[in-house]
Amino acid sequence: MVTLAEVAKAAGVSPSTVSYVLSGKRSISEPTRQRVEEAINELGYHPNAGARALAGKRSHxxxxxxxxxxxxxxxxxxxxxxxxxxxxxxxxxxxxxxxxxxxxxxxxxxxxxxxxxxxxxxxxxxxxxxxxxxxxxxxxxxxxxxxxxxxxxxxxxxDFARAGALCAEHLAGLGHREVAFIGYSPAVYQRHSGYAERTLTGFQEAAQELGLRVLHRPCEGTYESTAGALSRILADRPGTTGFVVQNEGAIGPLLSLLRTSGRVVPEDASVVALCPEPLADQFSPRLTAVTGPxxxxxxxxxxxxxxxxxxxxxxxxxxxxxxxxxxxxxxxxxxx
The missing domain is CATH 3.40.50.2300 (Response regulator)
Structure with a gap:
């Protein structure tokens, strides 16, 4: 392991000068600083975290x-x-x-x-x-x-509120009037996770302005829980034609369940997901999706x-x- 003394020798300076360059505690001339930094890079020196904390009052x-x-x-x-x-x-x-x-x-x-x-x-x-x-x-x-x-x-x-609103606006623009939101597990909403609650609120507020009838059903993301959520949605609102999914685990089961129920996507039912682009491209059909970096x-x-x-x-x-x-x-x- 390269030592501070070896860096000092390579740069032609004292060990204390190397320490000052690392900690920034004293002003060092630019030529000297450059020599020290070049020596650090060439030798591959990595300061000990404990020593850095003592010298610069930072742990880095x-x-x-x-x-x-x-x-x-x-x-x-x-x-x-x-x-x-x-x-x-x-x-x-x-x-x-x-x-x-x-x-x-x-x-x-x-x-x-x-x-x-x-x-x-x-x-x-x-x-x-x-x-x-x-x-x-x-x-x-x-x-x-x-x-x-x-x-x-x-x-x-x-901007999760805007993400939820985008989903409502997209489906409303396609003429859908009965829309369901399949969200995360109940525990996520019980602990008031910001990303879940803000998305749902943004969706619901936009849907109300656009005259959509909406249902929200939490879902654990397993096949069984997704089947239960879909069953409840169709029992309560058999005319539902638009589905928004924020639970990544529920996307695959939902597409499968819609097929087995005789609903063709997107002719009979449209699905919009809030998920990363690589995930949206994995499914058939490829998913209309709201994404962020x-x-x-x-x-x-x-x-x-x-x-x-x-x-x-x-x-x-x-x-x-x-x-x-x-x-x-x-x-x-x-x-x-």
């Missing part, structure tokens, strides 16, 4: 609180986590993963230990109890999600944390614009 670690639940879509969460890690490395930071099953206590532990310089929260609830800990401890943080009260917080999220969420969250750590507090809410891409799963409402 960001804690990412990731959801550990069976009712979240893991590929999206992993994509966000990877983008956070890659963006953090651009700032010379590493990422410590914390699972959200620790709740507020986990955030408090990280904040009080000095283990991480900042925190990024995922799977944000409308009244998330972890936010009180961030405010109490003064932790520099960014939220990938939008709570009910975002005052004093830096948040980035998809998952990687941008992670990148922007890191930028917000770094801005706060650099003394530039950023109290803002950034909502990424969703896009609806029409494909083969939606079409004009059947003429009756």
């Amino acid at each position: 670690i960001i804690a990412l609180v990731v959801p550990l639940r069976t009712d979240v879509y893991v590929p999206i969460m992993m994509e966000i986590a990877i983008s956070v890690t890659m963006a953090a490395r651009q700032f010379g930071y590493d990422v410590l993963l914390i699972t959200n099953d620790e709740g507020p206590d986990g955030v408090r532990r990280v904040a009080r230990s000095g283990l991480a310089d900042g925190v990024i929260l995922m799977d944000v609830q409308l009244d998330d109890p972890r936010i009180a800990v961030l405010r109490e401890t003064g932790t520099q943080a960014a939220l990938i999600g939008l709570p009910r009260d975002a005052r004093g917080l830096a948040c980035v999220d998809h 998952a990687r941008e969420l992670g990148t922007r969250a890191v930028e917000l944390v770094m801005s706060r750590l650099d003394g530039r507090p950023t109290d803002e809410v950034t909502l990424l614009t969703p896009v609806l891409t029409p494909r083969e799963s939606s079409g004009p409402a059947p003429v009756t």
